[in-house]
Every structure is written in C-alpha cells, then in structure tokens.
Amino acid sequence: MADERVLITGASGVVGTLMRPRLAKPGRILRLLDVRPPAPPEPGEAVEVLTGSVTDPEAMARACEGADALIHLGGHSRENSWEEILDVNINGTQIALAAAQAAGIKRVILASSNHAVGFRRNDEAGPDGLPADSSARPDTYYGVGKAAMEALGSLYASRFGMDVICVRIGSCFETPVVLGQRGLTTWLSPDDGARLFEACLSAPSPGYRLIWGVSNNKRRLFSLDEAAALGYEPQDDAESYAAEVADLPGPTGIAADHIGGPFCTAPLGEYN
Numbered sequence: 001m002a003d004e005r006v007l008i009t010g011a012s013g014v015v016g017t018l019m020r021p022r023l024a025k026p027g028r029i030l031r032l033l034d035v036r037p038p039a040p041p042e043p044g045e046a047v048e049v050l051t052g053s054v055t056d057p058e059a060m061a062r063a064c065e066g067a068d069a070l071i072h073l074g075g076h077s078r079e080n081s082w083e084e085i086l087d088v089n090i091n092g093t094q095i096a097l098a099a100a101q102a103a104g105i106k107r108v109i110l111a112s113s114n115h116a117v118g119f120r121r122n123d124e125a126g127p128d129g130l131p132a133d134s135s136a137r138p139d140t141y142y143g144v145g146k147a148a149m150e151a152l153g154s155l156y157a158s159r160f161g162m163d164v165i166c167v168r169i170g171s172c173f174e175t176p177v178v179l180g181q182r183g184l185t186t187w188l189s190p191d192d193g194a195r196l197f198e199a200c201l202s203a204p205s206p207g208y209r210l211i212w213g214v215s216n217n218k219r220r221l222f223s224l225d226e227a228a229a230l231g232y233e234p235q236d237d238a239e240s241y242a243a244e245v246a247d248l249p250g251p252t253g254i255a256a257d258h259i260g261g262p263f264c265t266a267p268l269g270e271y272n
C-alpha cells in the first residue's frame with residue numbers, strides 16, 4: 001500500500017514542532033510547510049520539507065498535491081493587527097481549504113482555539129465542561145479569525161463532502177508551567193495532542209466536527225465528549241504540575257472569569 005502523506009502547515013510553529021516527532025509512524029510521510037523553513041529531515045525521518053506561505057495559492061496547491069490529509073496549523077498564533085489576521089489567518093485558511101479541495105484531499109483538521117469563545121464565562125461550563133459547539137464569543141481579532149476558520153471549515157465540508165474537524169485547542173506547550181495557573185485548566189499535553197490528531201485522522205467519516213483540544217485536566221472547563229466520540233483518549237492531566245505553578249500569579253478581573261484569560265484584556269489589534 002502507498003504511504004499516507006499528511007501535509008502540516010505552520011510546521012515550524014510551537015504545535016507543529018511538538019507534533020513532528022509524535023505524528024511520525026511507519027507508512028506515513030509528513031509533508032511540512034512553513035514560511036520559516038522547517039528543519040531538514042533527520043536520517044531515516046519520513047519527512048518532506050517545503051517553504052511557503054498559506055497565503056500563496058500556488059505554494060498551497062503544490063503542497064497539497066498527492067497529500068491524503070491536511071493538518072492546518074498555519075497562521076498567527078496570537079493577537080495581531082486586523083490586516084494580518086484577515087490576510088494570514090482568514091484568507092490563508094480559505095486558500096488552504098480551496099487547495100485541499102482542488103487536490104482531492106478528503107480529510108482536513110483545522111487548528112482553532114479557545115479564543116474563538118474566549119469571552120464565554122468560566123461558569124458557563126457545566127459539570128461536563130463547555131460544549132465544543134458553543135457559538136463564537138471571540139476575545140480578540142485572533143479569536144475572530146478562528147471563528148471564521150470554523151465557518152470556512154463548515155462551508156467546505158457542506159459544499160464538497162470533505163471531512164473537516166476544527167479543534168479548539170486550549171494551550172499546547174511542553175508543560176503547562178509556562179502558562180501559570182491558567183494552564184492547569186487549558187493544557188493540551190503534546191502527547192495528548194498527537195493522540196487527538198491521530199483520532200482526527202482516523203475516525204471514519206466524521207463529516208464536519210467541532211471538538212476541544214485539551215488534556216484530561218482535573219480543572220478543565222472544556223467538554224471532552226465530542227473528541228471522545230472520534231476516539232480520543234487523553235492520558236495526561238495538568239494537575240501533576242500544580243505544585244510548580246502554585247506560586248505563579250493567576251489571571252485577575254475579567255481575565256480570571258473568562259475562557260480566554262489574558263487575551264480578553266490584551267489591547268485589541270496589537271501584537272504582544
């Protein structure tokens with residue numbers, strides 16, 4: 001059987017770098033695309049590296065050629081000017097989806113974010129957590145870009161019968177410690193991130209889905225039910241880092257009461 005080829009945009013970013021070794025497996029080639037050239041393959045690593053932007057339709061068309069699935073991580077990963085969010089995050093997602101559709105890629109996983117619903121209050125989360133399909137309440141232009149990404153994903157799924165899974169990622173870092181106390185709620189461990197992407201790649205005919213990307217954190221506010229329905233079984237819990245963050249400051253005021261934490265009060269449209 002031919003190798004499965006998975007295209008990852010934004011492969012040089014934080015999540016892309018964490019996923020590169022974790023999504024490697026026999027019978028799979030990872031094709032890595034980024035404006036910042038991805039590191040060349042290690043000996044024996046089944047990786048193809050491409051340099052290019054998700055905003056460049058020709059680069060995206062070349063990147064999609066012969067790929068079986070797309071994991072779209074490309075775009076700004078925090079607040080930025082409206083023009084940048086519009087160009088890179090919104091327009092870039094449309095270009096990525098259009099290129100995937102034209103190349104016959106049937107499975108697309110879009111990296112959305114908790115900031116699509118950042119202005120939902122923490123106390124909206126019931127005992128099972130905030131449902132993954134809670135309607136958008138963005139906290140930034142960045143969050144608006146993620147809400148637009150989800151809408152574009154829905155459009156391409158409905159129009160073209162593609163499987164499109166939008167993952168509202170909490171915070172995916174090596175450990176939650178860099179995030180202070182909020183990380184105990186929002187952390188997606190890298191290993192759970194890989195488990196989640198594997199579930200998204202292999203679930204039979206999911207159609208369009210919205211799911212949360214979070215570990216099984218004791219303090220999590222996000223529902224795991226929708227991801228579990230795709231086969232995701234998280235193994236990690238940020239609580240094991242609780243002692244390390246106990247003395248770090250937690251969010252205060254509006255940031256403390258809302259899903260998006262400090263994004264809710266960061267100056268709108270300013271890169272920070």
Ligand code: 15L
Pocket residue numbers: 077078113114115169170171172179186260
């Ligand atoms: C995100 O969407 C960002 O990409 C990431 O850098 C973190 O800041 C994360 O949200 C978060 O909310 O912690």
